[in-house]
Amino acid sequence: MRAVDALMECLKAEGVEVVFGYPGGANLPTYDAFVDAGIHHVLVRNEAGGGHAAEGYAKVTGKVGVAFGTSGPGATNLVTPIVDAMMDSVPVVFFTGQVRTELLGTDGFQEADTIGITMPAVKHSFMITDPRELPRIIHEAFHIAGTGRPGPVVIDLPQDLSKVDIPYEPVTDVHLPGYQPRTTGNAKQIRQAARALAAARRPVIYAGGGVVAAGASDELRRLVRGGRFPVTTTLMGLGTYPAPDDLWLGMLGMHGTRAANYAMDEADLICAIGARFDDRITGKLSEFAPRAKFIHIDVDPAEISKNIPAHIPIVGDAKQILARLDAEYTAQDADASRLDAWWQRIHTWQERHPLRWEPAADGQIKPQQVIEAIHRITGGDAILSSDVGQHQMWAAQFYDFPEPRRWVNSGGLGTMGFGLPAAIGAQLGDRDRTTVVITGDGSIQMNIQELATIRQENLPVKVVVLNNGYLGMVRQWQELFWQERYSHVDMNTYGGEEASPDFVKLADAYGIRGVRLTEAATFEDDLRAAFEAEGPAFIDVRVVRDEKVYPMIPAGEAARDMVG
Amino acid sequence: MVDTNELLSLDELEAAGHLRTGRKHVLSILVENKPGVLTRVSGLFTRRGFNIDTLSVGPTDDERISRITLTLDGAQNPIDQVTKQLHKLVNVLKIKDLEPAETVARELALFKVAVDAQTRSEVRELAEVFRGKVVDVGRRSIIVEVTGDRSKIEAFERLVRPYGLVEMIRTGEVAISRGREET
Ligand SMILES: Cc1ncc(C[n+]2csc(CCOP(=O)(O)OP(=O)(O)O)c2C)c(N)n1
Ligand SMILES: [Mg+2]
Numbered sequence: 019m020r021a022v023d024a025l026m027e028c029l030k031a032e033g034v035e036v037v038f039g040y041p042g043g044a045n046l047p048t049y050d051a052f053v054d055a056g057i058h059h060v061l062v063r064n065e066a067g068g069g070h071a072a073e074g075y076a077k078v079t080g081k082v083g084v085a086f087g088t089s090g091p092g093a094t095n096l097v098t099p100i101v102d103a104m105m106d107s108v109p110v111v112f113f114t115g116q117v118r119t120e121l122l123g124t125d126g127f128q129e130a131d132t133i134g135i136t137m138p139a140v141k142h143s144f145m146i147t148d149p150r151e152l153p154r155i156i157h158e159a160f161h162i163a164g165t166g167r168p169g170p171v172v173i174d175l176p177q178d179l180s181k182v183d184i185p186y187e188p189v190t191d192v193h194l195p196g197y198q199p200r201t202t203g204n205a206k207q208i209r210q211a212a213r214a215l216a217a218a219r220r221p222v223i224y225a226g227g228g229v230v231a232a233g234a235s236d237e238l239r240r241l242v243r244g245g246r247f248p249v250t251t252t253l254m255g256l257g258t259y260p261a262p263d264d265l266w267l268g269m270l271g272m273h274g275t276r277a278a279n280y281a282m283d284e285a286d287l288i289c290a291i292g293a294r295f296d297d298r299i300t301g302k303l304s305e306f307a308p309r310a311k312f313i314h315i316d317v318d319p320a321e322i323s324k325n326i327p328a329h330i331p332i333v334g335d336a337k338q339i340l341a342r343l344d345a346e347y348t349a350q351d352a353d354a355s356r357l358d359a360w361w362q363r364i365h366t367w368q369e370r371h372p373l374r375w376e377p378a379a380d381g382q383i384k385p386q387q388v389i390e391a392i393h394r395i396t397g398g399d400a401i402l403s404s405d406v407g408q409h410q411m412w413a414a415q416f417y418d419f420p421e422p423r424r425w426v427n428s429g430g431l432g433t434m435g436f437g438l439p440a441a442i443g444a445q446l447g448d449r450d451r452t453t454v455v456i457t458g459d460g461s462i463q464m465n466i467q468e469l470a471t472i473r474q475e476n477l478p479v480k481v482v483v484l485n486n487g488y489l490g491m492v493r494q495w496q497e498l499f500w501q502e503r504y505s506h507v508d509m510n511t512y513g514g515e516e517a518s519p520d521f522v523k524l525a526d527a528y529g530i531r532g533v534r535l536t537e538a539a540t541f542e543d544d545l546r547a548a549f550e551a552e553g554p555a556f557i558d559v560r561v562v563r564d565e566k567v568y569p570m571i572p573a574g575e576a577a578r579d580m581v582g
Numbered sequence: 583m584v585d586t587n588e589l590l591s592l593d594e595l596e597a598a599g600h601l602r603t604g605r606k607h608v609l610s611i612l613v614e615n616k617p618g619v620l621t622r623v624s625g626l627f628t629r630r631g632f633n634i635d636t637l638s639v640g641p642t643d644d645e646r647i648s649r650i651t652l653t654l655d656g657a658q659n660p661i662d663q664v665t666k667q668l669h670k671l672v673n674v675l676k677i678k679d680l681e682p683a684e685t686v687a688r689e690l691a692l693f694k695v696a697v698d699a700q701t702r703s704e705v706r707e708l709a710e711v712f713r714g715k716v717v718d719v720g721r722r723s724i725i726v727e728v729t730g731d732r733s734k735i736e737a738f739e740r741l742v743r744p745y746g747l748v749e750m751i752r753t754g755e756v757a758i759s760r761g762r763e764e765t
Contacts, residue, residue, distance in 0.1 A: 133618060138625050142672040145617065162672060196614060197672045320666035 026055035028156040038068035042088025044115030063467035067439035069099020074440030078447035090128030105430025109168035141169030166199025203334035212346035218287035227254030228292015237340035250278035257419035276371035279577035295325040305576035389416040405437035405461030409484040435464025469528040525556030632659040636754030687757040696746030
């Protein structure tokens, strides 16, 4: 059969249900194979949308997402999702078309050096040089993308090779001598970690996206509850520990709670699991958690001691390690009352500094209040797919996630334009769950064309724009750290007149029902109605324009210096 | 006005360097013999702004496997993170950060030296002292091949430079560990 038909067989063998892509000259053979393949292909409106949709699908399902693009501009449009998937460890296989082999390196029409351009940003990539290798390479790509620390894999397929008739036999094994991710953690280290936890008087459990990836949420909960440990997560780890809860400190980091950040600051032992001490967490590195010793559990050895030297490193799969750590800790029979004073201190912070917002005096809507309303309307059970900016932080702060894989956002790269397409993948990954896009008036305009995809696929995605007429997060930094020298953050003023695009009309043009909400007193009923109506909805919520995200650790400062 | 405290001084920028090991490192890297491997390896250094001193790639006794020998200055470039990242490359099979004392390292260099009838024999004598080989003799120049570790080659270079060093080419070091164990 043709190599591209074998490709389809491989996808089916990998259990792929849905792929996202966009055709062009170089991948015409692949798209011909789609005609008879019986695979659900979602036609996006920009390859970037397809890449992010594949990420959204992967984040919600835990399976490997798949995206297709043609050569040249198709491939370069995929660069942002590829880097995004690398930063957030999202398993996605990207298939790019390539010009015919005889044109390689000649600046042929729509030729781009896709492998070269993406090389620093992939977990691995393959250039097909022998079409007979394609089936094995596809399975290797899925294996690499989905195991160990997940990540993006690119397969670049020259047009001529994709049409070659090859013998196809199902592939049953992969041969990757240089790729053997460690899974089981060192037993001695795990015991040592249990002892350290049992001896600690001011411990904090700090969980990240790795706990989501490892499916280790249950194990995390058992360890935390068994030890009565204070627990916080990163932006990427939300939902691994259910919120709200007595042991839950809230998210940590730049816009985390004071309780979480102060607890890190005063901790004597920090147990990091699948988290990487990113600068948005640590702030000023030299003043980060100055009294703490560190247990660091991660499947990627390169993360251990990258930013913070670990006293007890444990490399391996978090699910296995946490289960064994819990057992070892229980065996220590530690006295839980040793943590009483620590909890008292934490409760004082929690009482004194809860996350809060003040209603607007003039009846306008506060953005935080919209997130709380969405939580009520969806019973806290929705998937939230967020863009990047203030709205993202408010969603993270005010929507309590009960489970992992419900919070879909671009954390590491911070890609505006991620939220809407990612929601397409998320909704297709979990068809029965309400899927909400939380976006800003800036971010939505970066990939708004995907409304057409939502319409075409008839997905009941609810798009909520927290419309402040600003690139709000940048504006906040200019206000607080650049002496209110506002530079190109106003999205709302055209020639002195207030004139944001009419999102309601725009949604209407895409065949999606739009509403605009402006009154704090009444908006929740209209929002509920829009959520309850069948099909997609686009909700333009006009919010107080200059609201800021608080609290905040100014970039490069220490947790103690939180403001707001 | 913009707060001038925001400005970072050049001193601060320099002081920010950390985790330097302060010695020369010879990394011996076994890789699968596949297209793009060298770019993947060298890219990890480029990304961190590291300067590779020498790099040599060649086959091993197994045709599916190549060896990259790479030297760099640990005083200039923090090495730990980059070796960990190297391990993660799918095509990298094994990495060894060779201890200088337990390593035999050799490099080959070709020196084209300007000579006349008089100085030709002087350069020949120097070559002999260094157990070098004269591989080409012309009317106005001579080519000498020298093998050895870096310091020997650099010593020879210093000696012939006054005669007029027309050109010099060095292969970069290859290295193998002493003793019975595989590198
Ligand atoms: C592609 C991209 N360009 C620029 C930025 C920098 N950036 C971060 S947040 C932000 C503003 C986002 O504005 P909006 O979507 O309206 O959200 P808001 O902060 O107002 O809630 C910008 C420009 C980014 N994260 N991504
Ligand atoms: Mg905005």
